[in-house]
Amino acid sequence: MITAKDIHKYYGNLHVLKGVDLDIKHGEIVSIVGASGAGKTTLLQILGTLDKPEITSDTEFQLNNTNINVLNEKALAKFRNEQIGFIFQFHQLLPEFTALENVCIPAFIKKTNKQDAEKRAKELLDFLGLSHRYDHKPNELSGGEQQRVAVARALINNPKIIFADEPSGNLDAESAENLHKLFFQLRDEFGQTFVIVTHNEELANMADRKLTMVDGKIIN
Template identity: 45%
Template sequence: MMAQELLRCEHVSKSYWDGNHDLQVLQDVNLSLNDGELLAIVGSSGSGKSTLLHCMGGLDQPSSGTILFRGQDIAKWSPRALADWRNQQLGFIYQFHHLLPEFTALENVAMPLLIQGQSAQQARVRATELLERVGLAQRGTHRPAELSGGERQRVAIARALANKPALILADEPTGNLDDESAQQVLQLMRELNAEMQTCFVIVTHDQQLAASLPRQVVLQQGELQPQQVVS
């Protein structure tokens, strides 16, 4: 069965006005993703990786070009439709976990489900299942400050998967971890990608990490390089 296209960037450019002139961050980026893919976007600091990820997730708008999700132009959606799409179809993972410090691991994972309108019981059951899957079944009552860096990132991964999204966008998800924890988190994402057939896009400056994934694209000074390296 042929893979279905999930998301496409068509001629996406992005610039910011810095007070004196336009700062070009992305230049004519063309990229397509299929259901269930595992992709690394690799580039040095300042190459535009995070900006591209934010455009793909509807958190920022391109200055020109189009982002299509299952063939639909997300720029044409209302703010409410865009927010619902992010809640239901996307999951986000950041270098710094962005967990809510006053809530437990279980409550953090359940939060997207409660926002979606699920009952507290339904959200608790799903969150418990996900914490078990990421190896933190015994840590659900702990708050982020009581968890290690690797554990916090695994909670963030569980939270990103709460609503069974089609696409996970991960911005330097191992950048704040020691080597052992980074390898564990990367392996977990690879396993979840295979098990759940959720598409993962991992932005990283780590070429070794990128080389371990099935597909890479390279972003240099806002331009996507034509070569794609397959491991």
């Protein structure tokens, strides 16, 4: 599902990623932990195609059997929209739109017709216990509800891979626990692969595998 070899990243003279190798199977939930500044978020952004690695003779990067390094910007944007879902610490919902409208946005970008997009969005919101929140805007939702709307948005196009960056970092303990359980329920229900960057040890230890980053490298 995910194969990355010899992944390097520089920001000016700062060598952030120093030859990361990674192999993740379909349906795995993998957590990535490490101190601040270890390179976790940079790695996640590269794996999620939001940033690009430095290309060396040994660099390899494939997602779902697609060689990401050869895609042009248009093809990469299409791949990202159709194959990848993102969940962030701050839900990044658009405040002027309802929960239903926020969930539909990636589907509209994919050119899914409105009726089909809304049908799928309602199915996801129902699954996530938000059937009574279709028409509520983000400021009318609790933190946990906002994050569940963001999860529905990440799932709307049935992506193969979900990348999550500190997904429970802005939630209270109960909402965080519910979100952590939800990831495993989603994996069992929809078969997605999850890669989760987190400082939450409980979530990290629940994963099928826990990878530790130190100074730009995965050490286990």
